Amino acid sequence: MLKAGLTGGIGSGKSTVSAYLKELGYKVIDADVVAREVMGIYPEIHEYIRNEFGKEFFDGKGQLNRRKLGNFLFANKGKLAGYEAVILPLIRKEIFIRIDELEKKGESICFLDAPTLIEQGLHRQMDKNILVWVDHETQIKRISKRDSMEYNLIMERISCQMDLDEKRKYADFIVDNSRGFEETKKQVQKILAELEIVKGAN
Numbered sequence: 785m786l787k788a789g790l791t792g793g794i795g796s797g798k799s800t801v802s803a804y805l806k807e808l809g810y811k812v813i814d815a816d817v818v819a820r821e822v823m824g825i826y827p828e829i830h831e832y833i834r835n836e837f838g839k840e841f842f843d844g845k846g847q848l849n850r851r852k853l854g855n856f857l858f859a860n861k862g863k864l865a866g867y868e869a870v871i872l873p874l875i876r877k878e879i880f881i882r883i884d885e886l887e888k889k890g891e892s893i894c895f896l897d898a899p900t901l902i903e904q905g906l907h908r909q910m911d912k913n914i915l916v917w918v919d920h921e922t923q924i925k926r927i928s929k930r931d932s933m934e935y936n937l938i939m940e941r942i943s944c945q946m947d948l949d950e951k952r953k954y955a956d957f958i959v960d961n962s963r964g965f966e967e968t969k970k971q972v973q974k975i976l977a978e979l980e981i982v983k984g985a986n
Contacts, residue, residue, distance in 0.1 A: 786983045787910045793951070794899065794927055798916040811895070914975060915952060
């Protein structure tokens with residue numbers, strides 16, 4: 785099975801491309817979904833959050849307020865590193881369990897949609913990698929419009945990820961998502977055709 789990484793940055797439109805791949809019938813493993821699901825699979829994550837950061841990140845029913853925790857961690861990068869040391873190995877474990885399941889089912893291609901694909905070194909375990917790119921100004925405008933987030937919070941989130949121009953160095957394919965969705969779809973279709981050729985050659 786050919787494994788293709790799909791990455792970008794906050795506000796780049798990676799999720800839009802991921803949704804389009806699903807619409808076309810491709811299997812996509814969403815690392816953000818896996819990150820949410822590991823909370824239920826591994827209760828030690830909640831225990832760590834309570835012990836390290838306090839109970840205020842949980843509501844009266846014991847549900848984690850992920851937005852509140854995210855804002856706290858992105859503003860406290862030292863604590864973010866400790867949290868990631870706990871949760872990232874579990875996310876990685878679940879991702880590859882799901883990749884193995886798809887391969888056993890006979891899928892020919894699967895995509896791993898992960899915002900920090902390159903930062904976490906997951907791109908090295910993919911056969912090909914796709915970057916969804918936009919210019920910095922467009923990235924900020926899209927985050928502000930989508931999340932109604934203050935500028936300083938936007939910049940905190942962006943600074944926690946590798947710069948999109950730096951990510952270009954690690955990608956086999958670039959999708960320029962700054963020119964409208966129809967143009968983006970054309971680029972994705974061209975990449976898919978090339979991936980099918982690569983798969984056929986193997």
